[in-house]
Amino acid sequence: VQMTQSPSYLAASPGESVSISCKASKSISNNLAWYQEKPGKANKLLIHSGSTLQSGTPSRFSGSGSGTDFTLTIRSLESEDFAVYYCQQYNEYPPTFGAGTKLELK
């Protein structure tokens, strides 16, 4: 299953809201996870099952979608949110990832 993320880059300011899209090449039900990557830190699982926040994920993060179209939304950006975000489908083997979205400070 091919995962297409957009945009590849996104510039925003603290306090703004942003959305990242992830599209699957075929239906994956709600078997989608979102991860955050930051330099020098282990990748962090933010959301699984399309919209279920992993324990410890701030409530300003939300996930939506099912089938082939998914969205990660971050409301009221904080400085710690500037990072790279990846989606991943786990509906079938092999698990596959999107190419990533780099969220940068404007």
Place this chain on the structure above:
Amino acid sequence: EVQLVESGGGLVQPGRSLKLSCAASGFTFSNYYMAWVRQAPKKGLEWVATISTSGSRTYYPDSVKGRFTISRDNAKSSLYLQMNSLKSEDTATYYCARQNLLRYFDYWGQGVMVTVSS
């Protein structure tokens, strides 16, 4: 606190072998599937291998099947990746990850770099 710490990376010539290790702590290792995921320079994430709780079942993508072998030692809470016949395209940072039964990765290590070059 869940911790996954990889080791064993380095520079290796094409065609040679290398074995990565991952030391796990903070959870009951034998209760979880484990996986390796890699990221080539300037590229995205690629799943490399998964192993079941007992080690009886393993899964690989075509890109590494027959060359890489994932294994585990539950008594030592350790995960391994034996990489043979290495190619330049195997150059990447390799991450150890705990895999949920649903097949997403709920904890990751910080990664270990493998460079395949002559």
